Amino acid sequence: MKILIPIKRVIDFNVRIRVKKDGSGVETANVKMSMNPFCEIAVEEAVRIKEAGKAEEIIAVAIGGRQCQDILRTALAMGADRAILIETDVEVQPLAIAKLLKATIEKESPGLAILGKQAIDGDNNQTGQMLSALLGWSQAAFASNIEFTDTGLEVTREVDGGLETIAIKLPAVVTTDLRLNEPRYVKLPNIMKARKKPLDVMTPQELGVDVAPSIDVLDIAEPPARAAGVKVADVNELVDKLRNEAKVI
Amino acid sequence: MDFDLTEEHLAIQDAVAKVCSDFDDEYWTEKDTKAEFPHEFHRAMAEGGWLGITMPEELGGSGLGVTEAALMMNAVAKGGGGAAAMSTLQINLFAPHPIVVLGTPEQKERMLAPLISGSEKTCFGVTEANAGLNTTAITTFAGRVDGGYVVNGSKLWTSTAQEADNILLLTRTTPLAECTKPTDGMTIFFTRLNREKIEVQRIPKMGRSAVDSNAIFIEDLFIPERDRIGDEGKGFYYLLHSLNPERIIVAAGAVGIAEDALRRASRYAQEREVFGRVIGQNQGIQHPLAENWCQIEAARMMMLKAADLYDSGKSCGAYANAAKFLGGRAAFDTATQAVLTHGGMGYAKEYQVERLLREAMLQRLTPVSEQLILSFIAEKELDLPRSY
Numbered sequence: 001m002k003i004l005i006p007i008k009r010v011i012d013f014n015v016r017i018r019v020k021k022d023g024s025g026v027e028t029a030n031v032k033m034s035m036n037p038f039c040e041i042a043v044e045e046a047v048r049i050k051e052a053g054k055a056e057e058i059i060a061v062a063i064g065g066r067q068c069q070d071i072l073r074t075a076l077a078m079g080a081d082r083a084i085l086i087e088t089d090v091e092v093q094p095l096a097i098a099k100l101l102k103a104t105i106e107k108e109s110p111g112l113a114i115l116g117k118q119a120i121d122g123d124n125n126q127t128g129q130m131l132s133a134l135l136g137w138s139q140a141a142f143a144s145n146i147e148f149t150d151t152g153l154e155v156t157r158e159v160d161g162g163l164e165t166i167a168i169k170l171p172a173v174v175t176t177d178l179r180l181n182e183p184r185y186v187k188l189p190n191i192m193k194a195r196k197k198p199l200d201v202m203t204p205q206e207l208g209v210d211v212a213p214s215i216d217v218l219d220i221a222e223p224p225a226r227a228a229g230v231k232v233a234d235v236n237e238l239v240d241k242l243r244n245e246a247k248v249i
Numbered sequence: 250m251d252f253d254l255t256e257e258h259l260a261i262q263d264a265v266a267k268v269c270s271d272f273d274d275e276y277w278t279e280k281d282t283k284a285e286f287p288h289e290f291h292r293a294m295a296e297g298g299w300l301g302i303t304m305p306e307e308l309g310g311s312g313l314g315v316t317e318a319a320l321m322m323n324a325v326a327k328g329g330g331g332a333a334a335m336s337t338l339q340i341n342l343f344a345p346h347p348i349v350v351l352g353t354p355e356q357k358e359r360m361l362a363p364l365i366s367g368s369e370k371t372c373f374g375v376t377e378a379n380a381g382l383n384t385t386a387i388t389t390f391a392g393r394v395d396g397g398y399v400v401n402g403s404k405l406w407t408s409t410a411q412e413a414d415n416i417l418l419l420t421r422t423t424p425l426a427e428c429t430k431p432t433d434g435m436t437i438f439f440t441r442l443n444r445e446k447i448e449v450q451r452i453p454k455m456g457r458s459a460v461d462s463n464a465i466f467i468e469d470l471f472i473p474e475r476d477r478i479g480d481e482g483k484g485f486y487y488l489l490h491s492l493n494p495e496r497i498i499v500a501a502g503a504v505g506i507a508e509d510a511l512r513r514a515s516r517y518a519q520e521r522e523v524f525g526r527v528i529g530q531n532q533g534i535q536h537p538l539a540e541n542w543c544q545i546e547a548a549r550m551m552m553l554k555a556a557d558l559y560d561s562g563k564s565c566g567a568y569a570n571a572a573k574f575l576g577g578r579a580a581f582d583t584a585t586q587a588v589l590t591h592g593g594m595g596y597a598k599e600y601q602v603e604r605l606l607r608e609a610m611l612q613r614l615t616p617v618s619e620q621l622i623l624s625f626i627a628e629k630e631l632d633l634p635r636s637y
Binding site for chain 1: 259260261297299302306309311313
């Protein structure tokens with residue numbers, strides 16, 4: 001079985017995000033970029049599945065500018081076997097991403113696609129679900145554990161108020177939650193090996209997908225600055241303030 | 250001209266930073282205070298394959314150049330562990346170079362493979378009490394006997410000798426007086442650090458206490474023939490090759506210490522409020538730190554230029570020395586300013602900057618003094634008469 005792992009390049013989680021002065025987006029020039037943390041978890045899970053002998057090949061896919069090659073190389077260094085960059089300068093939105101991935105899956109025919117549940121930039125939480133709908137595949141979002149069974153997968157999902165375990169058939173789309181695993185650190189010899197692994201470049205046109213945005217972003221603004229805190233003298237005053245001022249208890 | 254690091258360079262720095270992030274301030278404070286070798290950090294770096302960054306690929310290394318080793322060392326020093334973290338690994342980067350170049354296949358496998366995997370450590374015995382930078386004045390002597398040599402003498406400032414399984418040792422095999430040139434008559438060995446014949450005395454010192462520095466005394470140590478590296482009498486020439494890489498790597502580490510100090514100082518200046526405003530709003534606090542930033546970036550560029558010259562096989566002596574000079578100054582000046590920015594709190598161990606200041610002093614002293622760097626540049630670049 002092949003596993004497809006679509007990954008996204010986002011502003012590094014350690015960087016303080018700055019909004020562009022004209023409100024058209026956030027500043028990305030000279031800003032450190034990394035693989036989306038949930039995607040890293042997806043890569044790690046795929047590598048563990050392959051190490052356990054349940055998959056033969058891992059294909060990492062990224063959509064975006066040429067610079068996305070860096071996260072693909074990271075995925076290759078973590079253990080993916082080859083990579084595909086779908087190169088475009090358009091800021092591709094979730095539905096178009098899902099369509100591009102569907103077209104890639106039809107070419108590559110993997111038995112499983114593992115995606116991050118969302119990217120930390122847009123926080124859309126849409127691509128995995130849209131992809132499964134477009135393909136008509138089983139879906140398990142927010143996975144915190146994945147087990148292989150005779151008939152498919154048993155996936156534990158993090159839902160409101162607890163954990164839900166579901167059985168799904170393959171092929172399937174699984175999206176990862178934070179506690180699924182802890183991604184490994186990249187080792188130097190694997191960075192070297194990653195250089196030699198194949199990285200193919202294709203375009204949305206070649207896949208026959210129109211990536212023109214369907215949603216217009218009107219404005220992006222900084223969140224309001226947090227007001228300063230207040231010191232209280234004792235517990236009674238705290239309870240009083242919570243009850244009568246904040247009205248939260 | 251391209252000032253950008255490559256994708257692979259960035260991947261190296263990122264990956265090293267991740268390993269370092271597992272070792273926090275508390276860890277390095279404890280190692281420094283208790284003068285304990287950072288074994289856990291050494292192991293983590295070994296597991297990531299970082300100890301072999303410059304070593305041949307067929308032995309498990311990655312065969313990369315000085316640029317990559319310098320970028321790794323920069324990330325290591327910047328990660329909070331400062332000079333202690335650097336010195337945990339530094340011996341592996343270029344000291345064994347003579348073995349890489351001259352070692353027999355048997356020697357390479359026996360000597361280098363365990364260093365790359367981290368299962369063994371080595372130390373490097375060069376400097377002596379009465380030799381210092383004037384290396385040709387060493388007197389530790391290896392006399393010929395049946396099947397090998399017997400060594401007597403002493404070495405100073407041998408780092409990691411408390412932990413090392415092996416020693417890379419420079420000795421005279423012909424006394425200075427009998428040599429045509431002072432640089433002749435020296436031989437390099439890589440041999441087991443036999444503690445029955447080698448006494449290792451720790452030197453208490455100002456900083457970087459986690460990684461030991463020592464005086465060692467060698468008495469009638471037998472070294473078999475098979476532990477000699479290359480030819481007898483050519484040891485000094487073999488060493489020359491690793492001097493510039495060492496300077497570049499130390500410069501890269503020094504820049505890392507400076508960056509860490511500047512990060513801590515800026516953060517404190519943003520948080521600390523006095524007279525109703527953060528101190529970072531005051532130009533008296535801002536300007537010295539901004540000046541440190543300029544120093545750091547200048548040192549970084551010089552270091553990368555020197556590394557690039559070396560890796561492309563060009564002469565890099567003046568630049569490697571200048572990088573080490575600027576790097577040492579950047580580390581010391583920035584760490585000093587970081588303590589001053591913290592005010593009284595800068596003197597408290599909790600804020601780490603006093604540790605960085607103590608370690609930054611070392612960057613000005615080793616592996617070559619500022620005076621000798623300047624004398625060298627005056628002679629080679631300004632055409633002035635040789636002064637030493």
